[in-house]
Amino acid sequence: MSQPSVVLGVSGSVAAYRAADLARDLMRAGFTVRVCLTDAAERFVSRELFEALTSQPCLQDVFEEPERGRMAHIDWARQASVIVVAPATANTLVKLGFGLGDDMLTTLVLASERPLVVAPAMNPTMFTNAHVVEALERLRKQGATVVEPAEGDVACGENGQGKLASAATIVHAALTASIRSSRWTGKRILITSGPTYEPIDDVRFVGNRSSGKMGEALARAARMMGAEVAVVSGPVAVQYPAGARVVRVQTAQAMLDAALAELPGSDLVIGAAAVADYRPIEKQSGKMRRTHDRIDLTLVRNPDVLGTLVAEARNSGRNTRFIAFAAEPSDGLEIARQKRVSKGVDAIVVNDVSRSDVGFGTEDNELAWIGPTGEATSGKRSKLECALWLLERAAELP
DSSP states (O other), rough: OOOOEEEEEOOSSGGHHHHHHHHHHHHTTTTTHHHHHHTGGGGGGGHHHHHHHHOOOEEEEETTOOTSSSSSHHHHHHSEEEEEEEEEEEHHHHHHHHOOOOOOHHHHTOOOSSSSSEEEOOHHHTTTTTHHHHHHHHHTTTTTOOOOEEEOTTTTTOEEEEEOOOOHHHHHHHHHHHHTTTTTTOOOOEEEEEEEOEESSOOOOOOOOOOOOOHHHHHHHHHTTTTEEEEEEEOOOOOOOSSSSEEESSSSSHHHHHHHHTTHHHHHHHEEEOOEEEEESOOOSSSOOOOOOOOOOOOOEOOOOOHHHHHHHTTTOOOEEEEEEEEEEOOHHHHHHHHHHTOOOSEEEETTOOOOOSSOOOOOOOOEEEETTTTEEEEEEEHHHHHHHHHHHHHHOO
């Protein structure tokens, strides 16, 4: 395995001088370190310092190209195992939290799918400012690791929580994120996502409320963990990560056909789609008119998409792992346990659809994992955090 690489982003805090020791400690931990400075950081430390320490080029201006003709913010974002911003000032945190890219560091982070670690350092009052608090919460929901600042005397002479965490703590966070980033490197993950729409006529359909947000989070998490990703998606408005191959479908049968075509070479299949169990026995052409007080709609069973994929993989001798999703009411765990056995999947993940704060259409979820060696719950988290949690467990399937 190649040596892990870290981009160390340094922003304009008095604590910037400590980034030199941090760079050396990251190198001692086995990382290739490349440093990116903000304009304000250069008021405290120099690029020559970091280039001498790391034997790597140091970036600062957004238009710099250490290799002529290569966009550095794209290359560095793709090549890093993890990005660490330490110290992270209030200004940099708010820009990162709200997706602004107006310098090399923030642009580089926006271009990256790799794990992000931020270590704030600032005045204690600034650290509790509502904008900073919201930015940190947004970053956590996006899967970033926040290394909390320590309490003590800060540069301005005040005392409180705002001191940059120890280098050892930041290095540990970087190592943990780097390990996560390589958990699925060289592996292929197939995800089904979103609803299926089963046409009644050319206008109406039988469907459900699935938004595809969990499938999108799984695809993003899988990319963050190094996997090649294919998504077979029903009709949704979410934006899947650019690095994922996306096949868009409408019906359950189309989802099955597309997933079967994507199955070869897949190491893990996650059935996160809310596939309609039934479809109208026949589709009416045109638009049905409201000419009767009542119509009778006959439905027939749809194919079991994940069950068919499992059977195909097992019959062909593929060593593919399968994870099913089950949307169940609060008392549905026993039903899910039975589904895991009947579907032949390695694990099943349950989300409680009786709750309004998680599940369909929400930003958060709470998952219950039922696997071959035990059960666990994620706790309420953002869907991306839930996805990372799930893929950590999937990587340990026997």
